[in-house]
Amino acid sequence: MALTEERPGKTGSIPFAMRDGIHVPRERYYDRGFFELEKERLWPRVWQMACRLEEIPQPADFVEYEICDQSILVVRQRDMSVKAFYNACRHRATELCKGSGRVPGGQIACPFHGWRWNLDGSNSFVYGEWDFDPELLKPEDLRLVECKVETWGACAWINMDPQARPLQEALSPGAALLEGYGVEDLRVYWWKEAIVHCNWKLAQEAFQEAWHVMATHPQLTMGAGEQYPSDSAEVTAFANGHSRFQARLDESGGGVMTGEGFLDSMRLLWEGQDAMILERDLRIFEGVRARVGPGEDYASAAIAALIDYDSGAGIPLRTTPEAMRLWGGEVYLFPNFFFLPMYSNSLSYRARPYNDDPEMCRFEVWSLTMPAMGEEPGRAKLKGRFALNDVENWGRIPRQDFSNMERQQRGLHSRSFRENRLASQSECAISNMHAEVDRYLAG
Numbered sequence: 001m002a003l004t005e006e007r008p009g010k011t012g013s014i015p016f017a018m019r020d021g022i023h024v025p026r027e028r029y030y031d032r033g034f035f036e037l038e039k040e041r042l043w044p045r046v047w048q049m050a051c052r053l054e055e056i057p058q059p060a061d062f063v064e065y066e067i068c069d070q071s072i073l074v075v076r077q078r079d080m081s082v083k084a085f086y087n088a089c090r091h092r093a094t095e096l097c098k099g100s101g102r103v104p105g106g107q108i109a110c111p112f113h114g115w116r117w118n119l120d121g122s123n124s125f126v127y128g129e130w131d132f133d134p135e136l137l138k139p140e141d142l143r144l145v146e147c148k149v150e151t152w153g154a155c156a157w158i159n160m161d162p163q164a165r166p167l168q169e170a171l172s173p174g175a176a177l178l179e180g181y182g183v184e185d186l187r188v189y190w191w192k193e194a195i196v197h198c199n200w201k202l203a204q205e206a207f208q209e210a211w212h213v214m215a216t217h218p219q220l221t222m223g224a225g226e227q228y229p230s231d232s233a234e235v236t237a238f239a240n241g242h243s244r245f246q247a248r249l250d251e252s253g254g255g256v257m258t259g260e261g262f263l264d265s266m267r268l269l270w271e272g273q274d275a276m277i278l279e280r281d282l283r284i285f286e287g288v289r290a291r292v293g294p295g296e297d298y299a300s301a302a303i304a305a306l307i308d309y310d311s312g313a314g315i316p317l318r319t320t321p322e323a324m325r326l327w328g329g330e331v332y333l334f335p336n337f338f339f340l341p342m343y344s345n346s347l348s349y350r351a352r353p354y355n356d357d358p359e360m361c362r363f364e365v366w367s368l369t370m371p372a373m374g375e376e377p378g379r380a381k382l383k384g385r386f387a388l389n390d391v392e393n394w395g396r397i398p399r400q401d402f403s404n405m406e407r408q409q410r411g412l413h414s415r416s417f418r419e420n421r422l423a424s425q426s427e428c429a430i431s432n433m434h435a436e437v438d439r440y441l442a443g
């Protein structure tokens with residue numbers, strides 16, 4: 001029998017549907033029909049992080065958010081609110097703005113024949129007006145077509161579905177998990193992107209579990225090698241496709257970490273990633289060396305010093321037990337956005353399809369940190385697009401994660417392979433995401 005004849009889900013209304021929480025049909029990562037269904041039923045209906053608000057700090061600032069064949073402009077208004085419009089001229093469809101920047105004179109102008117719009121989307125100029133049938137120039141019809149937009153977590157989120165439920169409802173309960181941590185206080189330290197030859201879901205799966213650390217990031221197991229517990233993180237799947245992983249609470253109360261062990265792990269995180277731990281944090285941790293005696297817990301002393309430093313510097317670090325439990329873990333917000341908080345920093349990811357190709361994705365990485373209260377760093381700008389093996393621009397940890405993605409995507413095409421087999425607990429966030437995709441595809 002040909003392998004394709006007994007594909008799960010073939011008979012249902014959704015091709016290659018998830019039939020349970022432990023198998024993922026491989027076609028979900030490359031099949032053109034499946035990808036088209038995502039374009040038709042998922043992307044136009046789901047809330048998507050379109051930009052960080054720091055990208056549009058002033059009135060007339062805009063960002064173009066591209067998703068598959070759609071382009072949306074997010075525009076800062078004079079009153080500092082945010083609007084979003086489909087990026088297509090009302091004359092002959094030309095995309096009005098590309099990339100990001102500030103529209104001169106507060107006018108969104110079409111490069112083709114110079115028609116213009118105010119920041120609120122109302123038309124302000126039609127070239128050669130006398131030559132148009134009045135029916136074509138009704139003001140309401142000339143307005144730029146709005147797209148739903150809301151803000152949360154220092155980001156603007158768009159939704160192309162006019163009937164979409166409110167953002168807060170869609171992000172629930174994922175966003176609430178981060179509330180006590182203070183994502184709204186995070187600002188860009190750096191922001192980079194890569195084009196990866198893999199499906200957008202596959203790229204995300206590399207961050208929805210922590211037990212690949214043993215094989216993929218052996219340096220982070222601190223010599224524990226195969227003793228590194230694969231169940232050291234607790235993964236929880238939530239409604240609406242969201243999920244979280246965090247360190248499993250050690251019932252013994254945890255061991256005492258020596259100074260060098262703790263500092264080595266922090267140094268590896270800083271050098272390997274420059275996001276969850278920044279150099280400043282490491283220096284603070286090193287500074288307590290003289291104060292911690294042998295046999296005393298270095299980590300507790302180091303964190304006390306960090307809390308002390310942050311409160312002196314006016315950095316709004318939250319230290320409730322709930323906020324602290326998020327440190328070193330991850331929160332995934334369906335469909336394609338992540339926070340990995342640690343201390344007053346966070347790593348953040350966004351993945352989306354690239355070039356209308358089911359097997360390519362655009363993967364962005366942010367290193368975020370909380371500046372002192374009242375301090376506003378300048379406009380956030382993408383540093384650039386870098387090759388996956390660029391040692392100057394990607395630390396060892398992302399390069400290790402990237403190295404699996406394209407190999408896994410190619411492996412999916414092997415004639416020997418039919419579907420991913422998922423661990424019930426450790427990989428439940430992956431099946432939860434796929435199940436939510438199917439809910440959208442089912443309409």
Ligand code: FES
Pocket residue numbers: 089090091092093094110111112113114115
């Ligand atoms: S296409 Fe935009 S003004 Fe003509």
Ligand SMILES: [Fe+2]
Pocket residue numbers: 206212213216217401
């Ligand atoms: Fe990883």
